[in-house]
Amino acid sequence: MLLDRPGVLRRAAATLVLAATLLVGASACGDDDDIEIAAASSMRHVLPRIVEEFLRAHPDLDLSFELRFNGSQVLATQIAEGASADLFISANAVQAERLVDEGMASLATVVTANRLVLAVREESPWYSLSDLADGGARIAVGSPSVPVGRLTVIALSQLDRQLARELLAGVVTEDPSVRVVLSRLELEEADAAFVYHSDVAVTHGLRALPLPPTVPPNEYVAVLLEDAKPGTEEFLAFLLTPEAQDLFRAAGFLRAVAGVRAP
Amino acid sequence: MSVRAAVARTGLVAAAAVLLLFLALPLAGIVWRALTDGDVATELGSSATWEALQLSVVTSTLALALAVLLGTPLAYLLARSRSPAARVVTSLLDLPLVLPPTVAGIALLTAFGRAGYLGDTLDGIGLAVSFTTAAVVLAQLFVSAPFFVRAAYAGFASMDPHLEGVAYTLGLSRWRTFRSVTLPLVWPALAGGAVLCWARALGELGATLLFAGSLPGKTQTMPLAILAAFESEAGLAGAVSLSVVLLGFAFVLLVALHRLTATAGPYR
Numbered sequence: 001m002l003l004d005r006p007g008v009l010r011r012a013a014a015t016l017v018l019a020a021t022l023l024v025g026a027s028a029c030g031d032d033d034d035i036e037i038a039a040a041s042s043m044r045h046v047l048p049r050i051v052e053e054f055l056r057a058h059p060d061l062d063l064s065f066e067l068r069f070n071g072s073q074v075l076a077t078q079i080a081e082g083a084s085a086d087l088f089i090s091a092n093a094v095q096a097e098r099l100v101d102e103g104m105a106s107l108a109t110v111v112t113a114n115r116l117v118l119a120v121r122e123e124s125p126w127y128s129l130s131d132l133a134d135g136g137a138r139i140a141v142g143s144p145s146v147p148v149g150r151l152t153v154i155a156l157s158q159l160d161r162q163l164a165r166e167l168l169a170g171v172v173t174e175d176p177s178v179r180v181v182l183s184r185l186e187l188e189e190a191d192a193a194f195v196y197h198s199d200v201a202v203t204h205g206l207r208a209l210p211l212p213p214t215v216p217p218n219e220y221v222a223v224l225l226e227d228a229k230p231g232t233e234e235f236l237a238f239l240l241t242p243e244a245q246d247l248f249r250a251a252g253f254l255r256a257v258a259g260v261r262a263p
Numbered sequence: 264m265s266v267r268a269a270v271a272r273t274g275l276v277a278a279a280a281v282l283l284l285f286l287a288l289p290l291a292g293i294v295w296r297a298l299t300d301g302d303v304a305t306e307l308g309s310s311a312t313w314e315a316l317q318l319s320v321v322t323s324t325l326a327l328a329l330a331v332l333l334g335t336p337l338a339y340l341l342a343r344s345r346s347p348a349a350r351v352v353t354s355l356l357d358l359p360l361v362l363p364p365t366v367a368g369i370a371l372l373t374a375f376g377r378a379g380y381l382g383d384t385l386d387g388i389g390l391a392v393s394f395t396t397a398a399v400v401l402a403q404l405f406v407s408a409p410f411f412v413r414a415a416y417a418g419f420a421s422m423d424p425h426l427e428g429v430a431y432t433l434g435l436s437r438w439r440t441f442r443s444v445t446l447p448l449v450w451p452a453l454a455g456g457a458v459l460c461w462a463r464a465l466g467e468l469g470a471t472l473l474f475a476g477s478l479p480g481k482t483q484t485m486p487l488a489i490l491a492a493f494e495s496e497a498g499l500a501g502a503v504s505l506s507v508v509l510l511g512f513a514f515v516l517l518v519a520l521h522r523l524t525a526t527a528g529p530y531r
Binding site: 188 | 378393490495
């Protein structure tokens with residue numbers, strides 16, 4: 001009989017194991033009914049709390065969420081290349097608005113903002129920008145091609161020129177994301193880093209040196225993607241309620257000021 | 264040809280074609296995307312591109328040189344040793360390959376970084392490496408050297424050591440034996456390992472970013488420049504254009520290396 005051959009049995013078993021693995025893998029990919037939110041990495045701490053608050057405020061709605069965090073550029077590329085998402089919250093307004101321009105999304109809304117700060121470790125001897133410049137500190141910044149780096153360029157241009165030059169001389173790296181910039185402080189490879197206020201708020205052992213108040217904040221823009229599932233628009237509206245804005249503030253973000261952007 | 268042989272051959276070709284297509288299609292895709300969406304000509308004309316490319320070539324070549332210089336003795340000793348310790352070391356050689364590159368970068372920092380356990384010592388003798396071009400080379404060496412050592416080890420281990428014994432009895436010195444008996448036999452293995460090692464060093468990204476940072480002209484190699492372009496407004500179009508420049512450049516170098524090692528190898 002065919003089944004008498006041990007090789008056949010072993011192969012059948014292997015096929016079963018493979019099929020089971022695939023099935024488990026497929027089912028682990030979440031429910032199809034989940035509202036999928038793709039959000040900038042810096043939202044990692046605050047967004048789950050806001051979703052919780054939203055579900056508490058709307059016990060009548062039978063909704064569930066799947067949150068995905070990554071660099072805004074990575075998320076925007078994935079969405080433009082066909083990855084499914086219902087709501088995209090971008091730390092880079094340009095990328096969100098590009099999706100709107102291409103007809104893939106609508107309702108570009110400023111939901112919160114983040115202030116640029118110069119972060120140092122709590123125990124460091126520096127309390128002002130000129131302390132840092134005099135001390136020959138090693139400074140990590142974001143690449144001018146990403147929002148945090150662009151804001152850093154603006155901030156430096158608003159400082160005293162001599163001070164800005166001294167700070168620039170201490171720059172040891174132009175990193176591709178604010179997460180990497182922050183890691184320089186965590187790993188103690190740099191003495192100071194230009195990051196967002198919300199980063200300092202969620203990281204232990206850091207404090208922020210103030211920058212000129214004229215440095216503009218970085219705005220977070222949410223867009224509703226084509227064929228978003230029911231409930232997504234309600235959640236987007238909820239982001240602008242005082243409840244959600246209080247949570248943003250508690251996490252170190254600023255209140256949204258602009259609201260809906262003109263298309 | 265019998266039916267059986269024909270079936271076997273068809274299976275062989277089909278399997279080979281599946282893998283070849285799987286490897287080739289994404290490469291073709293990125294070239295196509297760069298030619299339609301991107302602007303390869305502009306990137307080729309930009310001095311920033313050449314700066315990154317030059318840094319990549321210099322650092323990866325240095326990493327390869329260090330891997331060959333230090334890795335050949337290591338592979339030789341491991342392959343000739345019969346001690347259990349050598350066997351343990353040999354199996355540990357692959358560990359740097361298992362680490363995700365970002366973790367490899369953090370690992371390098373924990374040892375050689377400013378806050379690392381050798382940091383103060385290195386600082387004291389003026390050898391602080393993090394955020395320097397030297398750190399780029401070290402990051403590349405860490406992730407690429409195992410490729411060379413592993414291949415060289417396989418070469419030395421597959422060679423019959425009695426041949427060296429015979430050379431000694433014929434009065435050849437150790438160095439002369441290595442040069443005229445051992446090296447010609449293991450040359451293909453060394454050359455193959457060197458190509459793999461160099462290619463891995465050229466593509467290195469994660470460990471370099473963490474350990475060396477990303478500063479144009481100093482530590483921003485081509486892969487880091489591609490990452491920076493990807494995160495910028497130029498986004499995907501800029502990143503694929505730069506990638507195609509790197510691919511084209513690597514292709515030319517790889518073909519040259521293969522020809523060099525195949526024909527100009529000193530022992531053919």
